[in-house]
Amino acid sequence: MARRRGRIGDGLAVLSGARADVLEAVPGARAKFVALGGVLLSTGGLAVLSAAFAVHMALGVWWPFALLLGVGWGFVIVNLDRMLLVGMAHDSSLKRNLLMAVPRVGLALVLGIVISTPLTLQIFHKEIDSQVVALQAEASDAYKQSLDGDARFAGLPELREQVAAEQAVVASGGAAAADLAPLQIGVATAQAAYDAALTTQRELSARAQCELDGTCGTGDAGTGEAYAQARAAADAQRDVVDSAKDDLDAALTAVSAGASRSMTQAAANLETDRAELARLTEQQTTLQAAFDETNADNTGILIRLQALSALSESNATMAVAHYMLALLFISIELLPVLMKMLLNVGPRSTYDRLTDLRDDGDLEIEQLQQSARVEVEQAVQELLVMAEKERVDRQKEQVLARRRARLAAAVAQRATAEGEIPAPRTESEEPGRRAWDTGPIIGLARTAASRTVRTMRRRPDARPDVRPDAREIERV
Numbered sequence: 001m002a003r004r005r006g007r008i009g010d011g012l013a014v015l016s017g018a019r020a021d022v023l024e025a026v027p028g029a030r031a032k033f034v035a036l037g038g039v040l041l042s043t044g045g046l047a048v049l050s051a052a053f054a055v056h057m058a059l060g061v062w063w064p065f066a067l068l069l070g071v072g073w074g075f076v077i078v079n080l081d082r083m084l085l086v087g088m089a090h091d092s093s094l095k096r097n098l099l100m101a102v103p104r105v106g107l108a109l110v111l112g113i114v115i116s117t118p119l120t121l122q123i124f125h126k127e128i129d130s131q132v133v134a135l136q137a138e139a140s141d142a143y144k145q146s147l148d149g150d151a152r153f154a155g156l157p158e159l160r161e162q163v164a165a166e167q168a169v170v171a172s173g174g175a176a177a178a179d180l181a182p183l184q185i186g187v188a189t190a191q192a193a194y195d196a197a198l199t200t201q202r203e204l205s206a207r208a209q210c211e212l213d214g215t216c217g218t219g220d221a222g223t224g225e226a227y228a229q230a231r232a233a234a235d236a237q238r239d240v241v242d243s244a245k246d247d248l249d250a251a252l253t254a255v256s257a258g259a260s261r262s263m264t265q266a267a268a269n270l271e272t273d274r275a276e277l278a279r280l281t282e283q284q285t286t287l288q289a290a291f292d293e294t295n296a297d298n299t300g301i302l303i304r305l306q307a308l309s310a311l312s313e314s315n316a317t318m319a320v321a322h323y324m325l326a327l328l329f330i331s332i333e334l335l336p337v338l339m340k341m342l343l344n345v346g347p348r349s350t351y352d353r354l355t356d357l358r359d360d361g362d363l364e365i366e367q368l369q370q371s372a373r374v375e376v377e378q379a380v381q382e383l384l385v386m387a388e389k390e391r392v393d394r395q396k397e398q399v400l401a402r403r404r405a406r407l408a409a410a411v412a413q414r415a416t417a418e419g420e421i422p423a424p425r426t427e428s429e430e431p432g433r434r435a436w437d438t439g440p441i442i443g444l445a446r447t448a449a450s451r452t453v454r455t456m457r458r459r460p461d462a463r464p465d466v467r468p469d470a471r472e473i474e475r476v
Contacts, residue, residue, distance in 0.1 A: 012037025015078075016336075017086040022355050029351035032343070039336045040081050046332060047115050048074035054118040058300045077111060081333075084108060085340050101341040108337045109330065116329030120322060121304050124311075127318070131307035136295050143291045147284055156280050163273045169266035173259060187251040194244035201241045204234035 009030065013023060016036035023030050052070035055061045061069070084104045121128060147153055208230035210216035312319035343349075 009034045015040055022351060026351045026354055029349060036336060040078055043081055043333050044074040044078035047077035050115045050118045053122045081336050084337050104337050108334045112330030112333030115333055116326045119329055120325050127311055128304050128307045131311055132299060132303055135303060135307055139295050140292055144288060147287060153280055153284055159273060159277050163277055166266040166270040166273060169262055170270060173263055187255050190248040190251040194248045197241040197244040201234060201237035204237045208234050
């Protein structure tokens with residue numbers, strides 16, 4: 001168990017950017033890096049939950065698959081946070097530390113906001129769901145108003161009124177037609193004139209009767225002059241009544257004819273207007289139903305953010321809880337960078353000093369090895385140049401020797417022909433005589449170079465010795 005805890009602690013320390021070889025020499029610094037690694041894992045866990053909630057809310061993904069995507073996002077966040085920590089080396093200057101920390105804190109702040117938003121939405125999901133329903137209803141009403149104001153449906157209210165008027169005309173037999181109003185006014189006028197004439201005629205007839213009876217007028221009963229005058233007036237008024245009656249009948253006939261025409265026209269227009277009204281109404285209803293269907297499925301992150309903002313504006317308690325919770329998650333994300341910055345501001349620790357020493361030592365060793373490799377390469381090149389020069393010199397000597405041999409052979413042949421001296425042997429005929437081979441020189445250079453490389457591998461700090469061994473030279 002202790003060994004397992006030790007491996008876990010070592011893993012957390014390495015995760016936070018610690019060097020295992022330095023921690024072996026400075027075990028006191030292990031706890032600090034283990035704590036930083038734990039904080040990094042905490043931020044990664046929050047990122048996993050945040051991404052899973054976000055994917056599920058935005059896309060409606062199945063929870064196991066959403067968690068799998070969340071694990072990938074958490075790995076990305078942990079890697080980014082680790083990069084921020086590893087890149088903040090210790091520096092004694094406060095100004096340089098701040099300049100180095102500001103962009104990292106800004107990036108961590110952005111990551112904190114991104115991570116905290118889905119978690120906050122999930123925590124307040126019940127309140128947000130209620131507000132989402134209200135926002136959807138408002139959106140539906142707003143879309144309905146936009147359809148009413150649409151140019152395609154601008155004449156729909158007038159068309160509805162026209163259909164209702166035509167239905168009323170048909171139901172009334174044409175009497176409710178608007179174009180009959182002047183005729184109906186004429187009927188009313190004629191009726192009033194007829195009623196007035198009839199009333200006058202009745203009054204005149206009653207006066208003539210009472211004059212005949214002697215109950216009024218002169219008081220003398222009988223058909224006297226007063227009665228004759230009253231009867232004449234009544235008879236004259238009868239003609240007026242008949243004339244008014246004729247006018248009234250003519251007006252009623254005109255109204256009846258107009259009503260018949262209006263009913264026929266209204267009945268013909270009613271079918272067309274009903275069909276147009278049904279088409280426009282169906283089109284408007286279809287658009288509204290499509291929007292309502294889409295609006296009902298609008299439960300993603302954007303409308304939830306709008307609902308959360310609306311709740312925060314209308315409820316002060318909700319606003320405080322929202323911002324405090326968001327600050328909590330953001331602080332957790334900022335914690336590793338802030339801790340690293342605070343550690344850098346303080347004095348250099350033993351771990352930092354030992355890390356610098358080992359880095360400097362590695363740099364010096366690499367510089368020595370690089371210098372030795374350069375010197376060995378230069379020595380090998382010098383040996384090869386020397387060997388090439390010697391080969392060229394030997395070739396020159398061979399050419400000169402062959403020329404001298406040809407001259408000597410020619411002289412000897414001439415002397416032999418004259419019988420003076422025997423012909424000497426040529427260079428190729430002399431025993432033990434052979435052409436110069438440059439192979440040993442090149443082999444000597446390669447042997448010296450390989451011996452120097454082996455010496456460098458055993459002793460990196462030793463200077464290369466490119467001088468060939470005397471015995472090798474003697475053997476060559």
